[in-house]
Amino acid sequence: MSATDKQKLLQFLATRRSTPTPNITSPGPTPEELTNILTIGLRTPDHGKMEPWRLMVVEGEAKKDLAEKLAKNFAIEKHTLTPKQQEKLNQIITKTIVDAPIIVYVISTIDKQSHIPANEQFLSSGAVCMNILWAVNAYGYAANWITGWLAYSEQTKKTIGIKDNEEVAGIIFIGSATEPCEDRKRPDLKEKVSFWSA
Numbered sequence: 001m002s003a004t005d006k007q008k009l010l011q012f013l014a015t016r017r018s019t020p021t022p023n024i025t026s027p028g029p030t031p032e033e034l035t036n037i038l039t040i041g042l043r044t045p046d047h048g049k050m051e052p053w054r055l056m057v058v059e060g061e062a063k064k065d066l067a068e069k070l071a072k073n074f075a076i077e078k079h080t081l082t083p084k085q086q087e088k089l090n091q092i093i094t095k096t097i098v099d100a101p102i103i104v105y106v107i108s109t110i111d112k113q114s115h116i117p118a119n120e121q122f123l124s125s126g127a128v129c130m131n132i133l134w135a136v137n138a139y140g141y142a143a144n145w146i147t148g149w150l151a152y153s154e155q156t157k158k159t160i161g162i163k164d165n166e167e168v169a170g171i172i173f174i175g176s177a178t179e180p181c182e183d184r185k186r187p188d189l190k191e192k193v194s195f196w197s198a
């Protein structure tokens with residue numbers, strides 16, 4: 001890799017950021033780009049080569065079906081959420097799901113009998129989510145990784161076909177940003193990094 005390419009790559013790594021879900025709209029990746037994004041997503045560290053994850057893509061008409069089913073579940077379960085959570089979810093169910101061209105569910109498939117700890121299997125799914133964000137952003141598209149009720153509602157898990165040994169690690173909304181977004185406050189290395197000494 002040339003020095004210029006390295007600089008460009010490092011600049012990308014240093015500045016990549018998510019886009020708020022209400023600001024994600026069309027266009028999204030082409031089918032070929034999506035295949036590359038998901039391939040990069042699954043090129044992920046995985047203790048024991050277990051591949052303890054699967055991906056479910058929701059796009060096109062399927063998003064409308066999902067939005068309708070989620071709206072029904074939400075009506076039943078929303079009393080368990082704070083007013084602020086309800087407002088945010090309502091926006092996602094009624095608008096963002098329809099606006100964002102592609103939604104990817106990253107599902108952790110945990111083998112509890114394995115000698116690889118369950119939390120390591122789940123961590124690998126987190127790495128898949130992060131890799132998908134890198135790949136989406138590298139193509140110049142916008143994305144956001146969310147969970148909350150959409151990932152944890154028992155009724156919704158049934159709706160989308162999450163099995164007993166599975167958990168949703170992330171729901172990645174993918175598309176283009178309606179407007180440039182400000183970066184958020186980033187961690188202070190002095191607070192977060194220490195150097196161990198005996």
Ligand SMILES: Cc1cc2nc3c(=O)[nH]c(=O)nc-3n(C[C@H](O)[C@H](O)[C@H](O)COP(=O)(O)O)c2cc1C
Binds near residue numbers: 020
């Ligand atoms: C596991 C996980 C779950 C998240 N769930 C939500 C969520 O439900 N709602 C939300 O507004 N943000 C959620 N976030 C935060 C968003 O992804 C946020 O946009 C992100 O932290 C921004 O960081 P970035 O700009 O470095 O990508 C979650 C983040 C992670 C890692």
